[in-house]
Amino acid sequence: MNYGPLLFLGILFTLASSWFGLVVMPNQQLGSLQPNMDTNTGVVFPQPLPGEAAQGRELYRSLGCNYCHTQQVRREGFGSDIARGWGKRGSVARDYIYDRPVFLGSSRTGPDLTNIGERQPSYEWHYSHLYNPQTTSKGSIMPPYAFLFELRRVGPDGPSTNAVKLGGEFAPEPGWEVHPKPEAKQLVEYLRSLRSSVALPEAPLPKLE
Amino acid sequence: MGIISFILIGSSLAFPAVALYALWWAGREGQLRHHDKAALLPFDQEEPLGQMTDVVLNRSSFPKQTLTNKA
Amino acid sequence: MAALSPWDSNLGQSNRAQLAEIDASCRGSVLLFFLSGMLWLLAGTVLALLASYKLHAPGFLGDAAWLTFGRIRTAHLNAVIYGFSAEVAVGVILWLMCRLCRVPLMAQSLINSAAVLWNIGLVIGIVGILAGDTTGVEYLELPKYCTPILFLSFALIAVWTIVIFRFRREKHLYVSQWYILAAVLWFPWLYSTAQLLLVMDPARGAVQAAVNWWYGHNVLGLWFTPVGLASIYYFLPKVIGRPIHSYYLSVLGFWTLALFYNWNGFHHLVGGPFPAWMITISIVASVMMIIPVVATAINHHFTMIGHFGKLKYSPTLRFIVFGAMSYTVSSLQGVLSAVRWFSETAHFTHHTVAHAHWGMYAFFTMTMFGSMYYILPRITQREWPSERLISLHFWCTAVGIILYVAPLSWGGWLQGKAMLDAQIPFLEVVKVTLPYLKLRTVTGVILAVGHVAFFANICWLLVRTFGPYRQPEPMILAGVQPQTAPVGK
Known part of the structure; x- marks a missing residue:
């Protein structure tokens, strides 16, 4: 009963089957999607991220934000994603063509971020929230990212307009103020760039009632 | 329907065909006979069928006769 | 090796000297994989406790x-998957292959350099993750400057396995060997494809997400x-x-697993931005997994x-039986999780985390613990020093993982x-999970106690220089005593 050759063939063919089915075929179907230009408005979507947001995306990767936040909206009728305002339409493959790597995510320990740029457009909210999530979302289990900020002495001209406004228990010692480092700025630019408000032919926006 | 689709469809027919041929070949060669004899492979003269190995815990209560080495 | 002849191809002809030589030849390499794996387990446990507490x-x-x-969570995952699990798995593979092929461990320098390379690559990689160089791809976070080292190391392991297989003295194949051969051939294919299409x-x-879950599911299903x-x-x-119980049933189990498991990956993408055929084909394959799982479960149960x-x-039996039962439970939970109506609720939640630990811990890790309990006394020719530590290890890990x-x-x-x-605000959803997250930290401490007990017992076993433990006549080591045995012909 030396069926070694048969065994080897079986081992190779079984994996080859799904390699074709789940790697080659999806690459055939989705691997060369192009951005769409709306013929009425001339808007091209999606677009590559501008420089600062692209740097922020690298931080998002390096800090592992994608382990608690998804970036995919499930279609109407499957889950409550749209009802929660996480997106205006379900996500489609074309939304991700410029993403390296893709941050679909697998866990919603925190909310989905596909549309966070529309839901929270304010720099102030993002800075405050990143510095310590408790400032804006009491009871959140998101870790603070205070290491993206630095303490500076208040200058002779009084408090800087760039400083993060923090009240109560979160405020720094008198005479000091909290400034975002460039990294914090980049991360916030990235988060603000996340929007799902542009329609695609395969994913129209629902009509307003 | 480019060349790649042709390759994909062609290979998805060719692979199962080769697999089926290999199975037929193996059957003809007698490789599939007496399969269940292999179930005895973990055992040998030293650690034979019917004898428990790895008695580590609660040894004092283990039935004595099964522990002694045959010989 | 000349001393080992005469061998013949009849079943069950190894005598005491031959078994002893095989076990002794495994000592260095298997210990190298086991010990470095155990160090990764301890590191991974600390990282796990930190991550769980932080949540x-x-x-x-x-x-x-x-x-x-x-970063801590990611370092934990990679330390326990590629550190502990993979290294202990290779240690078990080495011993099983030598025993079942009935040859002493050959090409030791090859396999030892694989162990050293693997550990070097992994240390670089985990430090890289903590420094922020993660690739951001789940289950493939190790930065690209360390993965070629890991790939080279695994290539050596695969070559070694094939060499052993080629020079085997026992021509008959046992079902364990099929699984091992399949695993060592499947993994390099999976890993290289994923590295190429996701990192390099x-x-x-979205194709990246597809390849990601083809790999992510298969690294568990086709390797561990x-x-x-x-x-x-x-x-x-x-x-x-x-x-x-039934060797035919084990044949069925193997080939149906080989056929269906590798198509499962896209059930991680239910609801995602993909054409329906991709998701559906994986759901179908996931449901088909009932066949190998039930076949295996019946077979194991009727054997026991x-x-x-x-x-x-x-x-060994305690851990192996616990692992076998967990395999059935976690696989059936996996089938359920793949179905759309269940996924709608359970996807993106801690349910998935729990499922991963059913599979990787309650099944795989417990099985590896059991294997180590059998292999270590035989390759070192020493008995386990402490029964109490064994019991502590078993009960802490068994109770701990169930409570987890x-x-x-x-x-x-x-x-x-x-x-x-x-209508429920998101922060209220977070509140629902808090008691379970806190309980997880507690169970993490229980598991950690078990791991330390096991590690202490292994160290004790290795450093003790006195003779056999307690009993006057050799018992579990009966098969590996170097004296000549009466071989009944």
Whole structure:
């Protein structure tokens, strides 16, 4: 009963089957999607991220934000994603063509971020929230990212307009103020760039009632 | 329907065909006979069928006769 | 090796000297993999405790980027998957292959350099993750400057396995060998494809997610699962002294697993931005997994029937039986999770985390613990020094992991139900999960105690220089005593 050759063939063919089915075929179907230009408005979507947001995306990767936040909206009728305002339409493959790597995510320990740029457009909210999530979302289990900020002495001209406004228990010692480092700025630019408000032919926006 | 689709469809027919041929070949060669004899492979003269190995815990209560080495 | 002749191809002809030589030849290499694997387990446990604690005390150790949850969690995963699990798996593969092929461990320098390379690559990689160089791809986070080292190391392991297989003295193949051969051939294919299409030259957009889950599911299903099953198929009959209930059923189990498991990956993408055929084909394949799982479960159960009393005496049997039962439970949970209506709720929740630990811990890790309990005394020719530490290890890990996965599966389901109701604010959903997250930290401590007990026992076993433990006549080591045995012909 030396069926070694048969065994080897079986081992190779079984994996080859799904390699074709789940790697080659999806690459055939989705691997060369192009951005769409709306013929009425001339808007091209999606677009590559501008420089600062692209740097922020690298931080998002390096800090592992994608382990608690998804970036995919499930279609109407499957889950409550749209009802929660996480997106205006379900996500489609074309939304991700410029993403390296893709941050679909697998866990919603925190909310989905596909549309966070529309839901929270304010720099102030993002800075405050990143510095310590408790400032804006009491009871959140998101870790603070205070290491993206630095303490500076208040200058002779009084408090800087760039400083993060923090009240109560979160405020720094008198005479000091909290400034975002460039990294914090980049991360916030990235988060603000996340929007799902542009329609695609395969994913129209629902009509307003 | 480019060349790649042709390759994909062609290979998805060719692979199962080769697999089926290999199975037929193996059957003809007698490789599939007496399969269940292999179930005895973990055992040998030293650690034979019917004898428990790895008695580590609660040894004092283990039935004595099964522990002694045959010989 | 000339001393080993005469060998013949009849079943069951190894005598005492031959077994002793095989076991002794495995000593250095298997110990190298086991010990470095155990160190990764301890490191991974510390990282796990930190990550788990941070999830309900977010401010804890939050002042430095390298200690943030996203990095600690990732370092934990890679330390236990590629450190502990993979290295102990290779150690078990080495011993099983030598025993079943009935040859002493050949090409030791080849396999030892693989172990050293693997550890070097992994240290670089985990430090890289903590420093922020993660690739951001789940299960493939190790930075690209360390993965070629890992790939080279694994290539050596695969070559070694094939060499052993080629020079085997026992021409018949046992089911454990099929699983091992499949695992060592499948893994390099999976790993190289994933590295190429995700890290080295990323595919376009959503295709990456597809390749990611083809890899992510298969690294568990086609690498760890076969090694775990190979162990169960060997140690269960071996310990109780009775052949596997139905060898034909094990054939069915192997080939249906090979056919269906590798198509499962896209059930991680249910609801995602993909054409329906991709998701559906994986759901169908996931449901088909009932066939190999039930076939394996029936086979193991009918082998054990009438022998459960032996659990009292054998630590190996305890861990292996626990692992085999967990394989059935976690696989059926996996089938359920793949179905759309269940996924709608459970996807994106801690239910998935619990499921991963059913599979990787309650099944795979427990099975590996059991295998190590059998292999270590035989390769070192020493008995386990402490029965108490064995019991402590077993009960801490068995109780700990049940208290981890069962409540967290339920907590994840509640979390999913709350999330489905758009009227419940998100922070209220978070509140639902908190008791389960806290319980997880407690169970993490229990598991950690078990790990330390096991590690202490291994160290004790290795450093002690005095003779056999307690009993006057050799018992478990009967098969490996170097004296000549009466060979009945």
